[in-house]
Amino acid sequence: MTAAPGTSPSVSPVDRRLLARRLATVVGDAHVLTGSALCGPYETDFTGRHTGRALLVVRPADPAQVAGAVRICAAAGVPVVPQGGNTGLVGASTPGGDGTEVVLSSRRLAGIGPVDPGSRQVTVGAGVALADLQRHVRPYGLEFGVDLASRDSATLGGMAATNAGGERVLRYGTTRANVTGVEAVLADGGVLDRLAGLPKDNTGYDLAGLLVGSEGTLAVLTRLRLVLRARMPRRVSALVALDSLDAAVSALTALRRLESLELAEFFTADGLALVLEHTGLAAPFRRAHPVYLLIGCASTRDPTGELAEAVERVGALEVAVAVEESGRRRLAAYRERHTEAVNAVGTPLKLDITVPLPELPGFVAELPDLLAGRAEAYLYGHLAEGNLHLNLLGVAAADEAAVVDAVLRRVAGLGGSISAEHGVGRAKAGHLHLTRSPADIALMRAVKAAWDPAGLLNPHALLPLPG
Template sequence: MDRERLVRHLSAAVGAAHVLTDPALKASYESDFTGRHTGRARCVVRPADTAEVAAVLRLCHAAGVPVLPQGGNTGLVGGSVPGPDGDEVVLSLRRLTGIGPLDPDARRITVGAGVPLAELHRRLRPRGWDFAVDLAARDSATLGGMIATNAGGERVVKYGTTRANVAGLEAVLSDGSVLDRLAGLPKDNTGYDLTDLLVGSEGTLAVVTRARLRLVPRPAHRATALLALGSLAAAVGVLARLRLLDSLELAEFFTADGLALVLEQSGLPAPFRTAHPVYLLVECAGRRDPSEELAEALDGADVRDDVRDVAVALDAPDRRRLAAYRERHTESINAVGIPLKLDVTVPLAVLPDFVAELPALLAGRARPYLFGHLAEGNLHVNLLDVAAADEEAVTEAVLRRVAAVGGSISAEHGIGRAKARHLHLTRSAADIAVMRSIKAALDPDRLLSPHTLLPPGP
């Protein structure tokens, strides 16, 4: 089927207004928000519901045309951006924005893949409920994209990653067949767990269209603290004490360099009178006011722990002010350059040494800004001023070091296109062979996200 004929059939399936072929209209779907990953799409198709997604996939399957599912396009590894050859159809799921009724007895809600995380929070929180996963890109990140990449975000320390908060899924296979596992029953031992299989599969096995999500009661009280510390090792030590609190929901760290950049770009006032090497942002929440137990835990941290200053916030505006010092890192870094972003996990015991060794590893080829989710050892390595000729060598050096200390080359953004050739560093040949077998079983023609996740090869 030629290009023009396929566009006509797709237009009949979803409406001509939702098949984009004009380069100006396609542009925002062909580049990620950093501008580092760009490509060309054959066209962009924007279906409105599961039936239209299935129709699009049947047409593309019949034509042998690859399809790239895309959510909010907030990823960092090129997994939702087309390649340079212009062959792929970008399947945007942003119109799948339905939100079903809240089921408080089951603590569940069903949502469309295109629902932004912030919209779900706005819908649930006034009613006393919450979806426990949260992240800084909440206004643009969609639930479908978060499920595809098994996003983690800020509250993994208490609630786990997206996978732990998904009870069921509806998804469409590459040939247009629909899988319905939306029931989300707490006990269902009828064979393979297809929901768990699809979470984190990065659009390579099926296109998620709806999800049945687990909810938690919205905590009535919150307390936030920003700690200034002498070292990352000190932050790890203080965290060990804070993790004894059942109310701990968040533990984020950043460094003096990152804070200086945030202050410069945002105009925010400095949180303390003097600068300090490392900062730890923590938040506790519960049905009762957690401020007293947080204060007791912090009182146990003294000069021996290298805690140099503490700011505590109880009301919402002050808590948001403290959170901004961490959450505005990404926009501040992007404002001064296009960073090479390496999202990795390092065992907590070796994280301080890993960070200390990073400048020598980079050998002057990059200017690093580091921040992340401390409790999980999730380090966001943002590298500026990397020459194009050095990008591959810098990436290889950092990821090999991560693998050498027993870490993972991807913590929460997936493998995408950018890291596919590095997958072997932290997944064995047997692992990759099994993944290839699953891909071949569900997508034998390799039409769904064909260049994502799995390394090139047979």
């Protein structure tokens, strides 16, 4: 069976049993999962909003097993949905609702190669959790430039597939800037090996760079060659209370002069109140303030003095400073625990967007009109990139499409992006045209057709289905 790109062939129950037996010859019986009880954890994403039904789940242990599994699925004309830690927010790694897709979990691809201190590089399996990588490279005085609140469950393969950003993009860039090579299994089971990690290699197209951010639609990532950074030994964090988001944006101008600046995160009084209620954390200040800016600096020398001088110029209402790791973790928790606090109240509609920084305060001020009373909004994000994580609670099912459309159209109208760092997935495929031109989308479809002629790799993600 074959299908045109962007469509999924149907598979009968008899084919499922045969397919399972064939896959078991590659990965072993214990790693071919069938039935809702076993497949359930792989069928719903972190938000709980994007769920489907898998034909089965296959869990290969190494790149050769991935290639074998993909080759068997390709021969049967069965679509494959690659999945890492399943921490995504847009349905990019969960199956559709028709039960015809195989979920290929990369979690067992968890090997970490030797660290090369000279080149400051390391090769990791796609299933390695970010926190495990951080622990592995720390004894060498090195670290990975990308950090996420979901570090304990997010995998490097998933981070590369979605070009994850996180808290330190302003200093180290997105995942793409920290990946120097990839190994991937192609749609027909062939293997692409671009793991050399050479800093200078001008022999044609950057295939590794193309796969980063492709959301599993072009190939299945199996291993990554990562760039590591020198770990800065002297660190300081500050939580700054401000009277408005305009003040936070203005403060960022002064803070950007700091060579040691590593992160600048913002959140609001409503979000902090929810975090305090859910977690039991003590309030950072005696009273609440409209906006909070979490600042992190790291250097080879103590950055406390220069941070203090910068903070004095930004009109802070109150400031809390921490140098020791325990104190820095405490300040970071006010920002990082927003997600769990919001999820404890209900299942939010999450919109991850980018707005040009000068437009951010105005956009936030417009939100009540855009939402028209149809949602309760909690927002926070990465200030330096204009990246806003908008969490909407209480949206009625009948209003969801209208709310998403109103917000994303306004973002596009301001010259922003409908997806800052979590990908397009299934959730936003229908809105891709808002921030990518017809020529862009046609070219992306051509690339997809060249890499995956039968349309078997993650067919519902990124590009809108025909019609």
